[in-house]
Amino acid sequence: MDLFEYQGKQFFASYGMPVSPGDIAFTVDEAVAAAEQLGTPVMVKAQVLAGGRGKAGGVKFAADIEAVREHAGNILGLDIKGHLVGRVWIEKASDIAEEYYASFTLDRSAKKHLGMLSKEGGVEIETVAEENPDAIAKIWVDPVAGLSEADCRAWVAAANLPEAAVEGSVSILQKLYTAYTEGDADLVEINPLILTPEGEVHVLDAKVTLDANSTFRHEDYAQYDETQTRDERETAAHAKGLQYVGLEGSVGVIANGAGLAMSTVDVVNQVGGAAANFLDIGGGANADVMAGALEVINNDPNVRSIFINIFGGITRGEEVANGILEAMQRVDIDSPIVIRLDGTNADEGRAILQPKLSDSLMMEETMLDAARKAVEMAS
Amino acid sequence: MSIFVDENTKVIYQGLTGSQGSYYAKLNAEYGTQVVAGTHPKKAGTNVDGVPVYASVAEAKAATGATATCIFIPAPGVQGAVLEAAEAGIEFVVAITEGVPAHDEAYFFNKLQAEYPNTRLLGPNCPGIISPGKCNIGITAGHIAKAGGPVGIVSRSGTLTYQALYELKQKDIGVTTCVGIGGDPVPGTSFIDCLAAFEADPETKAIMMIGEIGGSAEEEAAEYIKHNMSKPVSSYIAGVTAPPGKKMGHAGAIVSGGKGTAKAKMEALEDAGVRVGQNPTEAGELMADIVSEL
Numbered sequence: 027m028d029l030f031e032y033q034g035k036q037f038f039a040s041y042g043m044p045v046s047p048g049d050i051a052f053t054v055d056e057a058v059a060a061a062e063q064l065g066t067p068v069m070v071k072a073q074v075l076a077g078g079r080g081k082a083g084g085v086k087f088a089a090d091i092e093a094v095r096e097h098a099g100n101i102l103g104l105d106i107k108g109h110l111v112g113r114v115w116i117e118k119a120s121d122i123a124e125e126y127y128a129s130f131t132l133d134r135s136a137k138k139h140l141g142m143l144s145k146e147g148g149v150e151i152e153t154v155a156e157e158n159p160d161a162i163a164k165i166w167v168d169p170v171a172g173l174s175e176a177d178c179r180a181w182v183a184a185a186n187l188p189e190a191a192v193e194g195s196v197s198i199l200q201k202l203y204t205a206y207t208e209g210d211a212d213l214v215e216i217n218p219l220i221l222t223p224e225g226e227v228h229v230l231d232a233k234v235t236l237d238a239n240s241t242f243r244h245e246d247y248a249q250y251d252e253t254q255t256r257d258e259r260e261t262a263a264h265a266k267g268l269q270y271v272g273l274e275g276s277v278g279v280i281a282n283g284a285g286l287a288m289s290t291v292d293v294v295n296q297v298g299g300a301a302a303n304f305l306d307i308g309g310g311a312n313a314d315v316m317a318g319a320l321e322v323i324n325n326d327p328n329v330r331s332i333f334i335n336i337f338g339g340i341t342r343g344e345e346v347a348n349g350i351l352e353a354m355q356r357v358d359i360d361s362p363i364v365i366r367l368d369g370t371n372a373d374e375g376r377a378i379l380q381p382k383l384s385d386s387l388m389m390e391e392t393m394l395d396a397a398r399k400a401v402e403m404a405s
Numbered sequence: 406m407s408i409f410v411d412e413n414t415k416v417i418y419q420g421l422t423g424s425q426g427s428y429y430a431k432l433n434a435e436y437g438t439q440v441v442a443g444t445h446p447k448k449a450g451t452n453v454d455g456v457p458v459y460a461s462v463a464e465a466k467a468a469t470g471a472t473a474t475c476i477f478i479p480a481p482g483v484q485g486a487v488l489e490a491a492e493a494g495i496e497f498v499v500a501i502t503e504g505v506p507a508h509d510e511a512y513f514f515n516k517l518q519a520e521y522p523n524t525r526l527l528g529p530n531c532p533g534i535i536s537p538g539k540c541n542i543g544i545t546a547g548h549i550a551k552a553g554g555p556v557g558i559v560s561r562s563g564t565l566t567y568q569a570l571y572e573l574k575q576k577d578i579g580v581t582t583c584v585g586i587g588g589d590p591v592p593g594t595s596f597i598d599c600l601a602a603f604e605a606d607p608e609t610k611a612i613m614m615i616g617e618i619g620g621s622a623e624e625e626a627a628e629y630i631k632h633n634m635s636k637p638v639s640s641y642i643a644g645v646t647a648p649p650g651k652k653m654g655h656a657g658a659i660v661s662g663g664k665g666t667a668k669a670k671m672e673a674l675e676d677a678g679v680r681v682g683q684n685p686t687e688a689g690e691l692m693a694d695i696v697s698e699l
Binding site for chain 1: 480481504505506507508511512514515516519544545546548549560561562563564565566567568571588590591615617618620621622625641643644645646647648651652667683684685686
C-alpha cells in the first residue's frame with residue numbers, strides 16, 4: 027500500500043519525527059482556509075502516488091493567500107503521469123540550508139534491512155547512485171539485533187553530514203527505523219531530509235509503502251486501502267477479493283496461481299496478442315470465484331476474447347469444468363471463451379465441457395494452442 | 406536419493422486441527438508421508454483422523470521422533486510457529502501459509518540463521534516439498550509426479566511447479582525431489598540451497614528451475630550455477646510482460662526500478678549455460694532433451 031505524502035508525514039509524526047504543520051484540502055476554498063489557519067508563506071503540494079510532481083507543476087510556493095488560491099486552482103485537477111490530482115497538501119513553508127536523503131527498505135539478497143543515507147538529497151537517489159555511489163552511506167541492519175545508537179552514529183558519520191546535522195539526524199534515523207519495523211513498511215524514504223538555517227533537522231517529504239500482509243496488526247491501515255489508485259476494473263476485482271492487475275490488451279486472462287497467471291499473460295504476448303489483465307483465482311476454481319472473475323473481465327470494454335487457463339492440482343478437472351459451466355450460466359458473457367484445462371482429472375473435466383463447446387466456448391489441449399486461439403478470436 | 410525429505414521423514418503438522426491442516430495432512434498421509442502428530446496448545450490428547458495431537462512441537466517430537474514439521478497456521482501465528490519448531494530442534498520446517506508480513510520473515514530468517522543453524526525453513530507461502538513415491542509435505546497433488554529420477558525441480562511458483570511435474574510425467578521423466586521455495590521476499594530456503602543439495606545428490610542428474618520476476622534470486626542462482634554446478638539445468642522465468650511497479654499476485658513478484666525483470670534473469674541464466682524455455686512447455690521439452698542426452 028502506497029501512502030500519499032501527507033499520510034506518510036502523519037505516519038512519521040506518529041513515531042515522533044519532526045514534520046511541518048499542514049492540512050489536506052480537496053477544494054480551493056479548503057486550501058485557502060488551511061493556509062489562513064497555518065499563516066503564509068505555505069507550499070501547495072499535489073497529492074498523487076507518482077514521482078516528478080515538482081517538474082509537472084504540482085508543487086508551488088505561495089507567499090500569500092492570493093497565490094494559494096491561484097496555485098490550488100491550477101494544481102487540483104492536474105494530470106501527473108496519468109494520476110489526476112484530487113487533493114493538495116498545504117504546508118507551512120520551510121527555509122532550507124541543506125538537503126539530504128534517508129531511507130530503509132528490505133535488501134532481499136542480504137535478507138537484512140538496508141538503510142541508505144546521503145548528503146546529496148532533494149534529487150533522484152537513482153541518479154546519485156549512478157553518478158556518485160560513494161555519496162550514499164549504506165547500513166545493513168540485522169532484524170533481530172535492530173539498529174543501535176552506536177551503529178546509527180557510525181552510519182551518519184560515514185555519510186559525512188555536517189556537525190550541525192548530526193544529532194538531529196541520529197534522532198530522526200532511529201525513529202525512522204522504528205517506524206519502518208513497527209509500522210511494517212516495505213519502504214520509508216525521506217527526500218529531502220533538510221537542515222534549516224536554524225540548525226534543525228526536519229522531514230520535508232515522505233514516501234511510505236506499507237506491507238498489505240500486516241493489516242491484521244494495524245487496524246488503522248484500512249484507511250490507506252481506500253486511497254489506493256486503482257482503475258475501475260481493479261476496484262471491482264479488489265472488491266471481489268481477486269488478485270487482478272489491469273493491462274492494456276484485448277485478451278482477458280483467468281488462471282489459477284500467480285505463476286501460471288503471469289505465464290499465461292506472457293504466452294498470449296508470445297503468440298502475438300496482448301493480455302487485458304492478470305487475474306489469479308487461486309488454487310481452487312469453484313463456480314463462485316470463476317463467476318466473479320468472468321464478471322470482472324466481461325465488464326472490461328477492451329476484452330475481445332477470454333482465455334481460461336487452469337491447471338488442476340488438488341482441485342480436480344471435473345470440479346473446474348462444472349465451475350466454469352455454472353459461472354457461465356450466472357454471467358452473460360459477451361466474448362468468446364477459450365479454455366485450457368490440464369492436470370488432475372483433466373480428461374474427465376474435458377469430457378464435461380465437450381458437449382457444451384460452440385463458437386463462444388472453445389477448448390484447446392495445450393497452453394500455447396489455447397493462447398493462439400484466444401488471440402485469433404480477439405483480432 | 407532425494408533431498409531434504411524421504412520415506413523415513415516423520416512429520417508433525419502445526420495447525421493439524423484446522424480445516425486446511427487436517428485436509429492436507431490426510432492427503433499427505435494417503436500419499437505415504439509419515440504423518441505422526443499434530444499440535445495445538447489446548448487440544449492435547451485428542452486426535453485428527455487417528456493422528457495424535459500434542460500441546461507443543463517439543464512434546465510431539467519427544468513422543469514421535471519427528472524431524473520435520475508442516476505449518477498450516479494463519480499468518481499472524483507463523484513467526485511463533487517457526488520459532489517453536491526451531492527451538493524444539495526440528496530439522497526441516499515447511500511453512501505453507503501465505504500472507505506472512507515481510508518483517509516477520511526477515512526476523513525469523515535471521516533468528517534461525519544465528520541461533521538455530523541446524524533448522525532449515527522452507528517457505529512461507531510455498532506449496533511444500535515432494536520426493537515422489539516417498540514423502541509429500543504440503544499441498545502438491547502427489548499423483549502428478551513420477552517417482553524416481555533423474556530430475557530435481559526447484560520453483561518459486563506453486564501452479565508452475567505442478568505444471569513442471571506434470572510436463573515431465575507426460576514425458577515419462579521421474580523426479581527425485583521437487584521443492585517449492587515460495588514467492589515471498591524472504592524465502593527460508595533459496596534456489597542456491599536447493600541447487601547445492603541437488604548437485605550433491607547422486608540420483609539427481611539434471612535440475613529444472615522455475616523463477617519469477619522480482620528480486621535477484623535467479624541472478625544469484627545463475628552466478629552459483631556458473632561456478633559450482635556440474636549438472637545441466639533448464640529454466641523458465643514467468644512475468645516477461647509484467648508491467649513495472651505492479652505486484653503480480655506474489656508479494657515478491659514485482660519489477661521495481663528496472664530491476665528484477667524476466668529478461669535480465671533469462672540472460673543471466675543463459676550466460677551460466679542454463680537452457681531457458683520461453684514458456685513452461687518449452688522448458689519441459691528442453692529438460693526432456695537434457696535427459697535424453699544423459
